[in-house]
Amino acid sequence: MPEAESRSHPPGPVPRLPRDEVRRRLLAAAGRVFAERGYADSKLEDIARAAGFTKGAVYSNFGSKQELFAAILTERSEAELFGVMAGLDAAADVPAFIEQAARAVARRIIDDTERGRLGLEIATRALHDEETGAVVAPMRRAQRAAAGQAVRAVTEHAGTTPPVDPELAGTILHCLTNGLAMEHLVDAEGVDSDTAERALRAVLGWLTEEADK
Amino acid sequence: MPEAESRSHPPGPVPRLPRDEVRRRLLAAAGRVFAERGYADSKLEDIARAAGFTKGAVYSNFGSKQELFAAILTERSEAELFGVMAGLDAAADVPAFIEQAARAVARRIIDDTERGRLGLEIATRALHDEETGAVVAPMRRAQRAAAGQAVRAVTEHAGTTPPVDPELAGTILHCLTNGLAMEHLVDAEGVDSDTAERALRAVLGWLTEEADK
DNA sequence: GGTATCCAGTACCCATCGGTATCGAGATCG
DNA sequence: CGATCTCGATACCGATGGGTACTGGATACC
Known part of the structure; x- marks a missing residue:
């Protein structure tokens, strides 16, 4: 847990954390708490406490609760696309790629529940808050x-003609992934890692094999 | 709109609405408001006002806000399975069935936004409220x-061997549907009716055609 | 070292809203 | 036609928690 400068009181002046570090810890704690309890x-x-500070630190670094949430949103959105790309270009042949990608995405769905919970919270909020929605829609x-591009890259590389155009394939994959994540959150044993x-x-x-017309 | 017993004041005693009707109107209004603004x-x-009553009516018919929400949940969950079945047994051959089913489900996703919004709200709440979760998980x-059974019925009827077993097919269809619905809510023009x-x-x-091994 | 600035901590404010107590009109019963 | 009961309306309570004003110690600057 976040024990840091304990050592009771050897009465030298207690140094202060860099501002960026305070912000980082608040953001991390906010992510955990928002995911756990909802917005x-x-x-x-509670968020401030979880980061080892008080409310004062929050209002010193963020203008409002809303703004803190938005900060998380933009922070995480960047890490998002890289994550998809990471599993992309490591494999050589198509079956191995599929095997690897399926495993990686499934693992993320099952293991990183904070991600899924935050995603749901963000989607919910996007419905009720126009500003959030304006950020989320382009992100999605x-x-x-990106998913569509991945399909295109694989099929081009393999020289196959996929059964649906890549753009639609991307939508299918993305929505299926999100649907699986949501389903796992709601019924963890019903939709487990293997499923x-x-x-x-x-x-x-199916999306990367030759279409049999 | 819900104008009813206007006619100013022809000072005869104003009759009272049946209790069931009060409950129904409250439930309907609550569905609208919850879907619109979130729990x-x-x-x-506001909910009471939207139904044409006051908070007193709510607490006379439901024990708490939580309980009102739960009442909606159970009410809607019943209408759910019938809706899936309804589009099922009308068509004769497989291609026509697919055409019809795809259209029906897509239409529900696009047109009935209250359904989708409530679904998201319910899922979100299921994460944070154990009791809600215990109801939602078996429902899902x-x-x-049911989706799996539908696939099984169609393939058996057509005598084909589907590419994945029906249970998994059901999960895929269900999660894809939910994922599409969520995506439409967040980015309505990005995922429209046609998509x-x-x-x-x-x-x-794909799920109902003969697997080409 | 003295002074100005920064920034998180502390104490407080107050709007909000779920929930409760009570009332009174109208239904129900004898 | 009273007596009683039902149930939604009204008025109110009190906790909650976002937001603000101010404090004081640490840092930066000269």
């Missing part, structure tokens, strides 16, 4: 496009 | 199973 039930006091669009992986492998395989 | 931002006063499981329909038609077609 409305997350108290700023980029994710769908998610098999589902992704099957769809991924 | 936390929905004030009981039943929906996946959803094409995605569903493609996946439905």
Whole structure:
């Protein structure tokens, strides 16, 4: 846990944390708390405490609860696209790629629950808050496009003609992934790691194989 | 709109609405408001007003805000499975069935936004409220199973061997549908009626065609 | 070393809203 | 036609928690 400058009181002046570090810790704690309790039930006091500070630190670094949430949103959105690309270009042949991609995505769905929970919270908030929605919509669009590009790259590399055009394939993959993640959150044992992986492998395989017209 | 017993004051005694009707109107209004504003931002006063009553009516018919929400949940969950089944047994041959099913589901995703919004709200709440989760998880499981049964019925009827087993097919369809619905809510123009329909038609077609091993 | 500035801590404010107590009109019963 | 009961309306309570004003110690600057 975040014990830091304990050592009781050797009465030398206690140094101060760099501002960036305070901000980072607040952001990390906010991510955890928002994911755990949801936006409305997350108290700023709790978030500050979880980061080892008080509400004062929050208002010193963020203008409002809303703004803190938005900061998380933009922070995480960047890490997002890289994550998809990471699993992309490591494999050589198509079946190995599919195997690897399915496993990686399934693992992320199952293991990183904070990610999924935050995603749901963000989507929910995007519905009720116009400003959030304006940020989220293009972000999702980029994710769908990235998935589509991945399909295009694989099929071009393999010289196959996929059963649907890559753009639609990206949408299918993206929505399936999100749907699986949501389903896992709601019914963890009903949709476990193996189920998610098999589902992704099957769809991924279908989307990259030669269409039999 | 809900104008009813206007006619100013012809001073005869004003009759009283049947209790069931009060409950129905409250439930309907609550569904609208919860879907529109989300659980936390929905004030009981607003819900009551939207139904043409006051908070007193709410607490006379429901024990708490939580309980009102739960009542909606159970009410809607029943209408759910019938809706899936309805489009099922009308068509004769497989291609026509797929065409029809894809269109019906896509239309529900696009047109009935209250349904989608409530679904998201319910999922979010299921994460944070154990009791809600205990209701939602089996409900989702039943929906996946129903979708799986539909695939099984179609392929058996057509005598084909599907590329994945029906249970997994049900999960894929259910998660894709939910994912598409969520995506439409977040980015309505990015995932429109046509996109959803094409995605569903493609996946439905793949899942019911003969597997080319 | 003295002074100005920064920034998180502390104490407080107050709007909000779920929940409760009570009332009174109208239904129900004898 | 009273007596009683039902149930939604009204008025109110009190906790909660986002936001603000101010404090004081540490840092930066001269």
